[in-house]
Amino acid sequence: MQDCGFESFKIGITEISPHPKNAEIYGEDDIQELAAKIKNTGYIKPLYVNQDHVIISGHRRYKACLLLGIKQIPVVVKRFENEQEELEILLLENMYRDKTTEQKVNEAREWEIIEKEKAKQRQGTRTDIVDKCPPSNKNTVRDNCPQAEQGKTRDIVAKRVGLGSGKTLERAKPVVEKISKLRESGDTENAEFLSKALDKSISGAKKLVEDNIVEKVPKAYRDMFKEDNLSVSDVCTFTKGALEAKKRNEENQRQYEEQLKKEQQEREEKQRIEELQKTLPENAVVLDKFRKPAEPCIFGITDFNNLTEEQYGKCLKHAKKYEDRIYKTAILDVDLDCLQAWSCIYENQEEINDKLDTINMALQNLIAIQNYFKGVKKNGKPHIDEKS
Incomplete structure (x- = not known):
């Protein structure tokens, strides 16, 4: 100069x-x-x-x-x-001058280019530069190794711009790349948010980028972060929790809508079958798909008088599973005020009828279980109770 x-x-x-x-x-x-x-x-x-x-x-x-x-x-x-x-x-x-971490990384990028060019100029036409690095051990000198030189350069420029070490610089680089892409796309709001997060915590900002949630941070968390009421790590953790909760809610909503659709289809199918049966002559042969089960089926068992050991174990397992529900059913409050309040949550008589059908089926299952256990001896083996 x-x-x-x-x-x-x-x-x-x-x-x-x-x-x-x-x-x-x-x-x-x-x-x-x-x-x-x-x-x-x-x-x-x-x-x-x-x-x-x-x-x-x-x-x-x-x-x-x-x-x-x-x-x-x-x-x-x-x-x-x-x-x-x-x-x-x-x-x-x-x-x-006072600089942000983003500016320091940008400086380091330029210093790396400068230092690499200087290294080439220093090497010139030297013939003692090894082509490949020797194995790393305590007795090996690696000063002329290109990788070692590169590592030294990163450490030198990182210290020069105020980032401490080459490792810190490497952690910050992908964050700055993301900031640049956001600015290029015109998303200055998220670019500034990530830049400020980088100033607070390099590892936290890197986590935001790795988890791909920079643009998904809720406004409430951004505001709390700006007011220093949330750390970058907290923003990351809370945002991931909010996204997971949203995903669960969407899945629950999807399942709920599918269940409503299924129940509607079942009601329409039931109504169609009933209307079809009304039009059939009394002596008409009904196809199997329109037949109602002749016997109630509980836990896949229709004959409780001749249980095999496997069926007995399966029945007992299910009975224990429903034990708590049976107890809760027994202590339900059925006074008039409770029943009136219960009926208020349903829009019309059709919904109440559907719920009554469900309750009636549950009661029939409980009665069948009760009848079965009346015939169980103390030694755990079933027998036929003639009174039942």
Whole structure:
């Protein structure tokens, strides 16, 4: 880099332009406060520009002057050997500014490119660089290994931009990639939310991205996060819980609607069969699909007088299963007020009749179970009770 004179001079603001990498790395800055300061003091620190009048340092001052309508702006011209040198100075000039984690990752990305290029220049035509890394062990020197060099570069640039270590940088990279995609798609709201989450917790923001729930965070959780009432981890956990609950509710609703549809079809089929039977002559032969079961069937058993050991065990197993329900049925309150309240929850007589049919079937099952157990001896073997 060479100085084209040490003194600054004023130039038309339309004759200079921002460096394309600046917006890519740092995004759009709030320059209202800086503009007010320039307006009150009248002082503008000279901008650094290259030989083509592209800004290397002073982008915020440039934007503030545009906002204020200032026509002439002081600059110092610097001559650079190449674009890499320009970018390096641009980054160094922004080293001590306040930055978001997103901006630090963007800086690290550019520093990695610069450092890799420097490494290539250092290697030059050396013939002692190994093509492949030797096995990793305590006695192996890996300084010339490309992977080791890459790892060192990440650690160097991560520390330089304030992210601590290369591992921290690697965790943050996919989050910044997601932020960039959101901004490119015009979704600035979610981009800003994720950027702020990244500032609070890199691991938490990474979890939001990995679980693909950035755009699904409810507004209530976003507001609580903005007010520092929820951590990023809490936002992630609560959002996943809310999504799972929504999924369960949708599944329950689907099953409920399917059950209603099935019951409606059964009622229509029953009505159709009844209407068909009314039109048949008394001596007509009814197809099996229209026949009603001649004997009640409970637990798949129709003959309770000749149970096999397997059927007996199955019946006993089901009886125990329904024991608690039988007890609850026995203690139901059936006073007049209770029955009137019960009937109020149904819209019409048809619904009440359906419920009565269900209750009647349950009672018949309970009676059949009762009759069966009346015939069970103390040793657990069934026998026929002539009275039943």
